[in-house]
Amino acid sequence: MRKFLIALTLLLASLATVPATACVGKTLIIGAVETPEGRLVAQVIAILINERTGTTVKIQNFADPDAVHRELSAGDVDIAVEYPARALVRLGRAVPADPKAAYTEAKAAYLEQLNLVWLPPLGFQAPGDHGGAAAPVAQKHTLKKFPALPRLIAKTQDLLPDATLAALVKAGDPALVAREFLREKKLI
Numbered sequence: 001m002r003k004f005l006i007a008l009t010l011l012l013a014s015l016a017t018v019p020a021t022a023c024v025g026k027t028l029i030i031g032a033v034e035t036p037e038g039r040l041v042a043q044v045i046a047i048l049i050n051e052r053t054g055t056t057v058k059i060q061n062f063a064d065p066d067a068v069h070r071e072l073s074a075g076d077v078d079i080a081v082e083y084p085a086r087a088l089v090r091l092g093r094a095v096p097a098d099p100k101a102a103y104t105e106a107k108a109a110y111l112e113q114l115n116l117v118w119l120p121p122l123g124f125q126a127p128g129d130h131g132g133a134a135a136p137v138a139q140k141h142t143l144k145k146f147p148a149l150p151r152l153i154a155k156t157q158d159l160l161p162d163a164t165l166a167a168l169v170k171a172g173d174p175a176l177v178a179r180e181f182l183r184e185k186k187l188i
Contacts, residue, residue: 027056028146031068031077034061036169041081041122041160043178045136048156051188053148066090073114078142079149081122082106085131095131102132115140119150120157124165133158155187 028049032042039061046057060077062068065086071077084106085095091109096102107118117140121133136153143149160168171177182188 026145027058028142029076029078030057030059031071031080032059032061033065033068034063036174037124037165038081040165040169040174040178041134043174044156044160044182045079045081045153047175047178047182048187049149049152051182052152053146055146072116072137072139075139078146079136079138079153081134082118082137083126083129083131083134085129086126087137088131099125099132103135106132110137111140117143117150119153122156123158123161125162159185 084102087106121135
């Protein structure tokens with residue numbers, strides 16, 4: 001009996017030293033439109049995720065929003081930022097005049113038709129568009145694989161209103177600016 005207890009104690013002790021791996025060791029792909037705003041927003045999300053979870057994050061740039069959407073829908077991109085109005089038009093739906101209604105409708109339609117999950121809006125809108133603020137959109141299976149992401153990305157809700165985004169874009173290198181911005185906001 002004593003040998004059994006010693007063996008059990010050693011087994012439990014060895015299990016206690018295994019590190020937690022909620023998101024560590026996995027790679028997350030963020031799709032970004034190759035614009036100054038797209039690069040900056042992707043850096044904000046990537047740095048936040050990497051610093052807070054230890055997850056390796058790779059940003060993949062695309063020439064236009066449709067290319068990002070194709071890769072997100074195909075499963076080659078885990079997270080991308082989308083505008084509700086553009087999303088609804090892409091699905092052949094009318095865009096409600098109320099920005100909150102546009103977001104709610106895009107969120108429901110993307111989940112139902114594409115199995116993509118809309119996360120809280122970032123705060124900025126497309127130039128000349130009043131169809132709702134841009135928001136991160138993630139593959140449903142990505143959120144299961146990275147369970148900390150929804151709560152973490154929710155911290156970016158309304159973090160980047162139009163004026164803030166414009167000022168950050170003008171400030172220089174997107175990676176450096178994003179990191180400093182997240183530090184100032186005490187998010188990393």
